[in-house]
Amino acid sequence: MLGPVELQLFPSCYNCMSWSADGEIAVAAGEYVQILTPKQTTEKGANGSGSQATSQNWNVTRIRVNVFTNQEWPIIYPQKRENFSIGPEQSLSTVVGLAWSPPGLAKYRRCILAVLTSSLVLSFYDIGPQGKWSRVAIVNDCLNPYFKSLVDDEELRLRKFNIRAFSWCPPLKVPVAEQRATDYSVPPSESRWGMYFLAITNDDNDEVLVHTRRSTDVTSVSPYSFEVLSHTSVDEHLEDYQTTQPGTLFSSALKARTRATSISAGPWIYQPTRDSTSVCSALGNVAITWGTKLKIVRHVITLMSADQQTSAAVKYKVRCDSDEDTTSHGGLPSNYHLTGPLQWLYTDESFEIGLAAASFAGMFVLRFSRAAYQGQKAAGQVQVKEFPFYETTGVGMGDDPPRHWEQTTAMVIALDEESQTPILHLGTVGGYTATMTLSGIQQSYGLPQAPWKRQLENVREQLDIARDLGGYTIARIWGLASCDGLVVAAITVHTGDSIEYRTSAEERTTLIFSHANTELTESDLVLSRPVPDRSPDTLRKQREGVLGYILFVENGDYSRLSLSRKLLYAAACCAIVDSQNEKVLSQARKALDWLASVAKVDLADEITKCSTPGNTIEAKSTEQLNGLGQHLFEQCAICDAGMSWYSAMEAQCAAGHLFVRCGVTFLAIQEPGVSKLCSRCGIEYLSEDLVHDELKHTCRLLSDVFDTCPYCGGKFQA
Numbered sequence: 001m002l003g004p005v006e007l008q009l010f011p012s013c014y015n016c017m018s019w020s021a022d023g024e025i026a027v028a029a030g031e032y033v034q035i036l037t038p039k040q041t042t043e044k045g046a047n048g049s050g051s052q053a054t055s056q057n058w059n060v061t062r063i064r065v066n067v068f069t070n071q072e073w074p075i076i077y078p079q080k081r082e083n084f085s086i087g088p089e090q091s092l093s094t095v096v097g098l099a100w101s102p103p104g105l106a107k108y109r110r111c112i113l114a115v116l117t118s119s120l121v122l123s124f125y126d127i128g129p130q131g132k133w134s135r136v137a138i139v140n141d142c143l144n145p146y147f148k149s150l151v152d153d154e155e156l157r158l159r160k161f162n163i164r165a166f167s168w169c170p171p172l173k174v175p176v177a178e179q180r181a182t183d184y185s186v187p188p189s190e191s192r193w194g195m196y197f198l199a200i201t202n203d204d205n206d207e208v209l210v211h212t213r214r215s216t217d218v219t220s221v222s223p224y225s226f227e228v229l230s231h232t233s234v235d236e237h238l239e240d241y242q243t244t245q246p247g248t249l250f251s252s253a254l255k256a257r258t259r260a261t262s263i264s265a266g267p268w269i270y271q272p273t274r275d276s277t278s279v280c281s282a283l284g285n286v287a288i289t290w291g292t293k294l295k296i297v298r299h300v301i302t303l304m305s306a307d308q309q310t311s312a313a314v315k316y317k318v319r320c321d322s323d324e325d326t327t328s329h330g331g332l333p334s335n336y337h338l339t340g341p342l343q344w345l346y347t348d349e350s351f352e353i354g355l356a357a358a359s360f361a362g363m364f365v366l367r368f369s370r371a372a373y374q375g376q377k378a379a380g381q382v383q384v385k386e387f388p389f390y391e392t393t394g395v396g397m398g399d400d401p402p403r404h405w406e407q408t409t410a411m412v413i414a415l416d417e418e419s420q421t422p423i424l425h426l427g428t429v430g431g432y433t434a435t436m437t438l439s440g441i442q443q444s445y446g447l448p449q450a451p452w453k454r455q456l457e458n459v460r461e462q463l464d465i466a467r468d469l470g471g472y473t474i475a476r477i478w479g480l481a482s483c484d485g486l487v488v489a490a491i492t493v494h495t496g497d498s499i500e501y502r503t504s505a506e507e508r509t510t511l512i513f514s515h516a517n518t519e520l521t522e523s524d525l526v527l528s529r530p531v532p533d534r535s536p537d538t539l540r541k542q543r544e545g546v547l548g549y550i551l552f553v554e555n556g557d558y559s560r561l562s563l564s565r566k567l568l569y570a571a572a573c574c575a576i577v578d579s580q581n582e583k584v585l586s587q588a589r590k591a592l593d594w595l596a597s598v599a600k601v602d603l604a605d606e607i608t609k610c611s612t613p614g615n616t617i618e619a620k621s622t623e624q625l626n627g628l629g630q631h632l633f634e635q636c637a638i639c640d641a642g643m644s645w646y647s648a649m650e651a652q653c654a655a656g657h658l659f660v661r662c663g664v665t666f667l668a669i670q671e672p673g674v675s676k677l678c679s680r681c682g683i684e685y686l687s688e689d690l691v692h693d694e695l696k697h698t699c700r701l702l703s704d705v706f707d708t709c710p711y712c713g714g715k716f717q718a
Contacts, residue, residue: 001049002486002513004455007059009034010492010507011516014409014429017340017479017490019510020111025481027490028095031066033125035060035133036511047238063116063133067094071407072123072138075160081691082256083155088162093117098575099246102171104193106678108716109201109707114139118205120162120289124224124686129718139163142210142226143202162203167286169197169209169265172301174316175280184548186705190315193707197229197301199286201260206231207288207297211318229320234260234288264342266353268301270375276387279303279316282340283374285325285356287344288582292337294357296325296374307321325375332384336364340408341502344440345424347382347415354438362388363426367441385608387447389432405661406430410489412481414516417598423516425450425487435517452489452514459510463493472497478509485516532681532712542711543648544581549569549705551587558594564698567665569595569632573617574666576606578648582611601629619654631694637670663688664706680714689717 009029016028027038037059076089097116104113106126112124113133124137143161144281151157171194176187186192198210211227268282274362282300288295299322306317340358343363353373355366365385372381389404406428413422425438433456434447459715460475472495479490489512494500514520550571554560561568568591574589575581596603602624610614619642620633634643636653641658644650650657651668659668662675663683669675674690677683708715 002520004513005036005511006458007509008059009477009504009509010491011509012094013478014407015385015411016095017410017481018099018113019481020113021045021103021483022101023112023483024111025488025511026098026100026113027149027479027511028098028115030094030540031092031510032062032064032233033095033098033113034530035061035063035113036281037061049617050328051568052399061133063066065095065123066117066119068093068119068121070134079155079158083158087120088120091118093119093121097165099166099168101168101196102194103706104171104189105196105212107214108718109193110715112136112224114166114198115169116163116166120164121199122163122166122532126223128477137222137224137226139166139198139200139210139212139226142228143208146228146231156204156279159203160206164259164563165205165261165263166198166200167263167265168201169284170194170267171196171284172268172303173248174303182510184545184552186549188315189704189707195303195316195318197265199224199263199265199507201263201288203235203259205234205235205258205260205290206233206645207263207286207295207322209258209286209299209320213314217560221236227318228692229318230299230322232297232324234290234297234324248559250614257591258291260288260290260295262338262341264344265285265353265381266344266355266373267346269347269370271300271374274300275302277304278569279305285373287342287357289338289340289342289357294332294338294342296322298325307601313458327375328344329376332364332366338364339612341411342412343411343424345413347420347422350422350438352438354424354441356411357427358411358426359386361403362386363408365436365441367438383441385441387434387436389428389434389520390446391432392449401555401648404428404430404432406432410479410480412480413488414487414515415485418486424487425482426547427480429473429476429478431477431491433477450487450489450514451517451519452487454519455514456489456491459491459512460493463495467495469495469497471530478599482516486513487516488513530556532714534681540578540580541579541712543574543644544579544584546706546710547584548581548587550702551575551584551591556587556590558591558598564694564699565595565696566632566634567667567698570666573606573645574648576613576615576617577645585610595632598626599632601627601632616643619644634668637641660684663709664702664710665695674718678712678714678717679714679717681709683709683711683717697709 012028014031018026023038027034037516039057039059043421067106078084089438095115095116100111115125116122122139126136128131140161140163147157147160151160164481169405173194174190176191196212198212200208202457208231209229212231212578213225215225233598255550264287266285270280271283273281286297299320302319303316306314337360338357339360343356345354345356353368357364367383369381385454387458390401391404408426411426411431414425415422421437433450433453435446435450456475459474464473472628474494477489481488491510553563572588572591575584579585589607592607625633625635625642636657638657643653649661659670661668663685665686666704669684674687675684676687685700690705691699
């Protein structure tokens with residue numbers, strides 16, 4: 001699976017690729033985006049060889065992203081020259097940028113795909129129940145109402161809600177106190193997955209921070225909501241822009257056309273809260289390439305409890321204070337010239353944070369101490385070093401090799417899983433590659449080549465030999481992405497001795513893979529996913545965690561029970577049948593005692609069986625099913641017979657009809673089309689969106705807690 005993969009496309013932009021935490025690779029290809037999803041395979045081998053064999057291990061989906069309705073993208077008529085350009089307004093909406101969100105934002109805690117088109121529209125794409133990708137939200141829609149109250153000029157607002165660049169911020173996870181080993185409570189989703197923020201720049205050179213969340217209300221018009229937290233202008237005064245002679249007409253025209261082209265969000269650093277009502281506070285920086293200059297905008301996020309909010313989905317009220325940091329990058333030379341992407345280099349435990357900025361024929365690296373990153377003024381806390389790029393072949397004048405002048409087209413951070421060291425990988429349009437670590441910022445010698453450089457040369461040489469070009473071939477790097485310690489590079493090869501002409505049928509892009517700091521080995525050519533441990537003892541221990549959460553809900557105070565009584569009875573019966581934990585069995589007895597007193601049902605048989613583990617519960621009689629306990633006991637949907645309890649994984653009625661039990665509610669799944677599956681281990685669950693009885697509210701509450709498979713950690717699929 002990790003061998004070279006050849007795709008029939010040509011990239012439409014630099015940084016053309018993104019790799020999600022779920023393992024999906026998205027590649028920008030003009031009017032389309034191609035998504036590669038790894039197939040579920042555990043075999044140690046593959047039929048065929050080369051890119052043909054590895055391509056068969058990926059599911060390739062192509063989605064068209066340049067088709068908008070008039071409501072999604074209104075028609076813009078010609079405006080004044082200052083606010084209108086025939087480029088974005090009349091473009092074909094080809095892809096100019098894309099990135100997967102951090103995991104947890106999309107449904108079933110997957111990653112959402114954000115796609116920026118040349119029409120300056122940023123859209124979200126997600127996969128539906130039938131496996132069809134579709135547009136689910138447009139970020140630009142939140143900018144117009146926000147700036148409408150701030151800008152009176154309608155024509156100027158056109159530039160305010162056009163998006164030039166974007167970057168996902170790292171998820172902001174709300175700290176929680178350490179829980180006791182006997183506590184079965186689960187931290188909230190904001191602590192497990194975090195809160196999601198999107199940093200964007202518009203056509204008027206404003207940096208805007210947007211809080212993004214997924215709506216859990218099925219009646220909501222859009223599945224995603226956006227809240228603009230702050231905006232900061234990154235425009236400079238005309239006399240400070242030193243690319244040209246200040247005061248000239250050319251300088252004025254150049255200043256008016258200068259745009260923020262690249263953006264990258266740095267890590268969040270938690271700070272003590274100043275207000276006693278605040279939950280937590282964190283600081284983060286966003287680096288922006290404005291023209292050829294570097295800008296850094298500082299954001300301070302403060303979370304406050306939102307108990308008075310009308311929506312139950314909004315648990316925290318977010319307050320953001322933003323301003324431009326003019327001191328952190330003051331050590332850069334006044335004549336530096338940024339031409340490419342930006343990338344932050346850090347780990348959560350590192351004492352220093354690096355920022356790599358691609359420049360003309362090289363790269364600048366800023367090294368921040370944690371104090372300098374937070375804006376604390378101290379001398380010598382920000383170190384700046386330039387790394388010029390040199391050609392690896394050829395001889396220049398004197399002792400120095402010739403400089404490499406091609407533009408940097410891609411940067412990515414890959415984490416070495418063994419040493420937990422972040423490694424920067426970069427590539428240029430001319431095929432130059434390099435890697436660097438935080439400790440390598442102080443080195444005086446050149447940057448080492450990337451571990452995937454040899455594979456790039458192999459692909460280039462294959463074209464050279466096939467067409468007998470005598471070495472006149474060129475390899476171009478269009479994008480880099482990383483996931484779980486692996487790096488993938490998107491490259492194309494071209495003839496170098498003549499003008500190249502190719503049709504759409506001849507377009508080819510090759511994806512090559514490597515580890516963060518080493519090349520691939522023979523065993524890596526086929527990536528085998530580990531099989532989850534499905535042994536009875538392991539499943540029983542994992543089930544006890546689910547049972548503990550249900551039985552200990554509200555700390556055992558069932559008078560405030562938010563779950564259905566039918567679920568509570570099923571959890572108690574499952575503990576009797578499957579659990580060997582004395583504490584869980586004791587709590588199951590308390591739950592049954594409460595149910596017997598509230599529902600006025602005879603549960604003496606179940607209560608007596610809580611004393612010893614490994615018992616079974618016979619099916620209820622017709623009189624019991626039609627009596628006061630009809631809302632507690634399970635009944636076969638086919639023959640109306642009672643359901644016996646002998647297993648936590650399956651159920652059988654008195655007439656012999658067999659059903660699978662849900663992995664969380666432990667209720668029998670008796671109807672087709674009301675369940676979801678774990679994409680990794682295949683365990684079946686009742687879907688909170690498909691059940692239509694009294695269990696819908698209960699399933700929705702449990703889906704927020706057990707949003708991934710509690711037995712293997714896999715993501716769900718419809």
